[in-house]
Amino acid sequence: MPYSQIRDTLNNDRQYWIQTLVKIADPVISNLSKDQLKKNIPVGRSSSALASSREFITHMEAVGRTIAGIAPWLELGPDNTPEGKLREKYIKMTCKALANSVNPESNDYFNSTATRQILVNSAFLIQGLLQAPTQLWGNLDDTTRKRLIEQWKSTRTMKPGNNNWLLFSAMVECGLKEFSGEWNFPTVERALTSHREWYKGDGVYGDGADFHLDYYNSYVIHPMLLQILKVTVKQRPSFQSFLNEEWIRFIRYAEIQERMIAPDGSYPVLGRSVSYRSAAFQVLGACALFGKLPESLKPGQVRGAMTAMLKRLFEQPGTFDKEGWLTIGVCGEQPELGDIYLSTPCVYLCSLGFLPLGLPANDPFWCNPVEPWTSIKAFGGIDFPIDKFIKP
DSSP: OOHHHHHHTTTTHHHHHHHHHHHHHHHHHHHHHTTOHHHHSOOOOOTTOOOOTTGGGGGGHHHHHHHHHHHHHHTTOOOSSHHHHHHHHHHHHHHHHHHHHTOTTSTTOOOTTSOTHHHHHHHHHHHHHHTOTTTTGGGSOHHHHHHHHHHHHHGGGSOOOSSTHHHHHHHHHHHHHHHHSOOOHHHHHHHHHHHHHTEEETTEEOSSSSOOOSSHIIIIIHHHHHHHHHHHHHHOGGGHHHHHHHHHHHHHHHHHHHHHSOTTSOOOOOSSOGGGGGGGGHHHHHHHHTTOOOTTOOHHHHHHHHHHHHHHHHTSTTSBOTTSOBOSSSSSOOGGGOOTTOOGGGGGGGGGGGGGGGSOTTSHHHHSOOOOOHHHHHTTTOOOOOOOOOOO
């Protein structure tokens, strides 16, 4: 497709992003706010998926993931615009949903002793709350805050694997530090020390000691590692050098991600958990949100690439079922792409592909004209910057 045609389809991008994120998030947040999530959310699996003892609690897995993605947008707060009023609606609904999730009398209560997945959900939820301290954490009642903190503490008995799961435990400790004032620092230190050792070069970490060609550097590793370091350096300044290194690596990984988006919005389908869809580009979106895009990338270029990617994924028939829930797959309903550990609620991690909505509508990311991204230039006869590796 010629770039001029792509450009013409990308008008009013922010409205499209909001409509799509709300379409994804609303079934999760609205049902939980009504104490009906466990009752209504589908729990689909591939034919090869393992039978799971967490079947009765898997509805929980959609919640932390969804809130992690929508939180930056909600943190902009209410105002008198249609968008601001929509945010106000979802701020209130999300706070009610969180209250139900930790209320022992609720049908949707998250039993913290039922499964290790409560650790994963807690980590993603904290990732969101740390990005919406005013509009989400600040609007929770004292009882809900206390119950959340107790639930997070209960995950300390769950031993993480020697891989990216170390970051889940460390993220929980960082949430406890930020919201309750205390933490178990050795848990954080182990995660940071291990990941520093597991760095493979050119912006990529191993998932454990081994290199994995998948998107876990974007799903989990870079975003959580950066957030953990931000919290840690306030208490342990000696980790500032690692934070400085991580920023360089984070930005480099975003640069790589932009080059992976094809002119039609498709991208290489690599590794496990490919049904997380747009979460594969969380790091690129986060760099935009943090105002840290590489010098080689312009805001309108990144917005164009990410909008094309979102449309390629979420406009495919079958991506949502007839009730509006996401299905398992990359592009449409492809149930056999569900890994053995994955069920429908897990795929709500895709909400992390919408982080730039945390930028106000007048930010250059949203206001600057759409520009051709790298793959359009490369295959359209347009000069573009050569790619260079980083040493740290």
